[in-house]
Amino acid sequence: MWDNVFKNNKYLAQLIYSMIVVILIPSALVINTIYLLRSFSRDMDYELNNKALLVESVIATHLVDKLENEAELKSVLDDLVADLSEIRAIEVFRLKDQKNLSFTTTASLTRAVYDPVLNHLAFSAGKAFSKEIYVALGGKPAERMWLVASPMYGQAGTKIGVINTYVSAAQIDEITQRTVNDSIKILLITLVFILLLLINHFSLFERAVAFIKLKEVDDLKDDFISIAAHELKTPLTVIKNYAYLLGKNEHIQGNGEMLDEVNKIMLSSSRLGVLVDDLLDVSRIEMNRMKLDEETFNIGDVVSNVIAQLTAEAQNKQLALVYQKLETPIYVSGDKNKLEQIFINLIGNAIKYTLQGTVTVTHELEKKSIKTSIKDTGIGIPPDKMNRLFEKFSRVFNEKTKYVPGTGLGLWITKELTAKMGGKIYVESIENTGTQFSVVFPTVPFSTSSSENTSGPSPAQAPAQANPQSTENTDA
Numbered sequence: 001m002w003d004n005v006f007k008n009n010k011y012l013a014q015l016i017y018s019m020i021v022v023i024l025i026p027s028a029l030v031i032n033t034i035y036l037l038r039s040f041s042r043d044m045d046y047e048l049n050n051k052a053l054l055v056e057s058v059i060a061t062h063l064v065d066k067l068e069n070e071a072e073l074k075s076v077l078d079d080l081v082a083d084l085s086e087i088r089a090i091e092v093f094r095l096k097d098q099k100n101l102s103f104t105t106t107a108s109l110t111r112a113v114y115d116p117v118l119n120h121l122a123f124s125a126g127k128a129f130s131k132e133i134y135v136a137l138g139g140k141p142a143e144r145m146w147l148v149a150s151p152m153y154g155q156a157g158t159k160i161g162v163i164n165t166y167v168s169a170a171q172i173d174e175i176t177q178r179t180v181n182d183s184i185k186i187l188l189i190t191l192v193f194i195l196l197l198l199i200n201h202f203s204l205f206e207r208a209v210a211f212i213k214l215k216e217v218d219d220l221k222d223d224f225i226s227i228a229a230h231e232l233k234t235p236l237t238v239i240k241n242y243a244y245l246l247g248k249n250e251h252i253q254g255n256g257e258m259l260d261e262v263n264k265i266m267l268s269s270s271r272l273g274v275l276v277d278d279l280l281d282v283s284r285i286e287m288n289r290m291k292l293d294e295e296t297f298n299i300g301d302v303v304s305n306v307i308a309q310l311t312a313e314a315q316n317k318q319l320a321l322v323y324q325k326l327e328t329p330i331y332v333s334g335d336k337n338k339l340e341q342i343f344i345n346l347i348g349n350a351i352k353y354t355l356q357g358t359v360t361v362t363h364e365l366e367k368k369s370i371k372t373s374i375k376d377t378g379i380g381i382p383p384d385k386m387n388r389l390f391e392k393f394s395r396v397f398n399e400k401t402k403y404v405p406g407t408g409l410g411l412w413i414t415k416e417l418t419a420k421m422g423g424k425i426y427v428e429s430i431e432n433t434g435t436q437f438s439v440v441f442p443t444v445p446f447s448t449s450s451s452e453n454t455s456g457p458s459p460a461q462a463p464a465q466a467n468p469q470s471t472e473n474t475d476a
């Protein structure tokens with residue numbers, strides 16, 4: 001289905017495409033930013049936690065049983081700071097009892113720097129917390145660091161204090177720099193991508209504007225056709241009536257040449273009348289103003305009626321018009337006149353595009369629907385014209401159709417009306433052999449049908465059959 005929509009609406013497809021591009025690019029940028037921010041915070045947390053874990057594990061493996069020994073603890077912490085350049089200082093707080101804390105710090109710190117809030121958070125939540133902090137070490141200017149407060153566990157696995165690790169910001173800055181570099185790279189790639197898209201499709205936006213303008217022109221055209229067709233209808237009726245009266249005039253009837261002229265006026269005004277009606281239908285359908293009645297009726301009656309109307313036309317061309325009638329009524333729901341119009345178009349076409357042979361109309365009952373087929377032995381349709389058959393003003397132009405009058409609106413109107421009544425239309429054709437159009441409409445159970453012949457058997461009780469025997473053959 002989308003294939004067709006896109007094929008028919010080139011501009012619409014391009015408009016949708018440009019909208020996707022417009023939505024995709026900012027989305028890509030937002031996703032990129034979110035991804036980078038998340039990976040940055042993940043990398044940073046990872047690095048900081050690693051340092052804190054290192055200090056924690058050193059204390060846990062070597063010192064937990066000797067925490068009372070201030071001197072030993074201090075010397076191990078000092079060694080750790082000396083070995084790992086990015087760890088600039090360490091503080092260890094140990095809860096001695098409810099009120100008292102023991103406090104050990106590395107030589108690099110001249111005084112306790114800790115953040116009581118961070119300590120409290122780490123201790124009560126049992127996990128590490130960090131913040132950026134400026135600390136002056138050994139009389140040097142203040143240096144930017146990350147303070148990681150992590151809980152300290154005793155041998156029994158209980159929390160016994162907090163370790164504060166001061167990590168140099170230099171390494172973290174490296175991570176930041178790496179993330180910024182990554183971000184710039186991705187941004188550049190995205191920009192190149194956008195640029196390529198814009199270079200390749202810069203005309204898309206122009207086309208979007210053109211599409212809107214085309215739509216306006218199309219609407220204007222629809223309005224024009226609708227008004228023009230309405231305005232044409234009145235004078236056309238007047239011409240037809242006068243021509244009819246002239247044809248009845250005894251002077252003219254006595255003059256063969258003049259009668260011929262009058263008949264030509266009648267024929268031309270009738271053709272013009274059909275064209276005006278078709279144009280009005282097109283404009284009503286396109287503006288969604290086509291009103292359809294909703295009634296339940298026997299589809300066989302409608303087809304019989306159309307056959308009766310077109311018999312003379314088939315006879316004029318010496319064609320056999322065969323109708324294989326339904327054995328029992330089959331009910332469908334919708335607009336009776338529009339269904340009649342559908343069959344007039346299809347059977348009319350079959351007669352129009354058949355030079356010799358037969359036009360056969362048959363019914364085939366399906367589970368919950370009825371298929372009506374119109375088969376002819378006519379000129380057929382070239383395979384390459386089949387896919388555009390149901391488009392407006394689409395006609396096959398060749399030697400055989402050169403002198404056949406028509407506007408190419410009939411099948412489009414037929415397709416639209418069929419769809420509006422919940423039906424489907426199919427076509428099969430072999431060039432120079434014949435064509436078959438089929439329409440399928442949902443059937444209505446007999447009991448819910450309206451005032452039609454209610455004394456007949458219900459199709460549910462006695463399933464109706466298309467009866468090949470009861471053939472109405474209006475063979476010319």
Ligand SMILES: Nc1ncnc2c1ncn2[C@@H]1O[C@H](COP(=O)(O)OP(=O)(O)OP(=O)(O)O)[C@@H](O)[C@H]1O
Pocket residue numbers: 278345349350353376378379380381389394395396397401405406407408409410411412435
């Ligand atoms: N039964 C058929 N056999 C062969 N060609 C057909 C048949 N029905 C339709 N066509 C082809 O499809 C084209 C479109 O049909 P459509 O009924 O829309 O237009 P039309 O008959 O040319 O004009 P009008 O608008 O007056 O009906 C025709 O011009 C014809 O070439």
Ligand SMILES: [Mg+2]
Pocket residue numbers: 345348349406410411
């Ligand atoms: Mg037609």
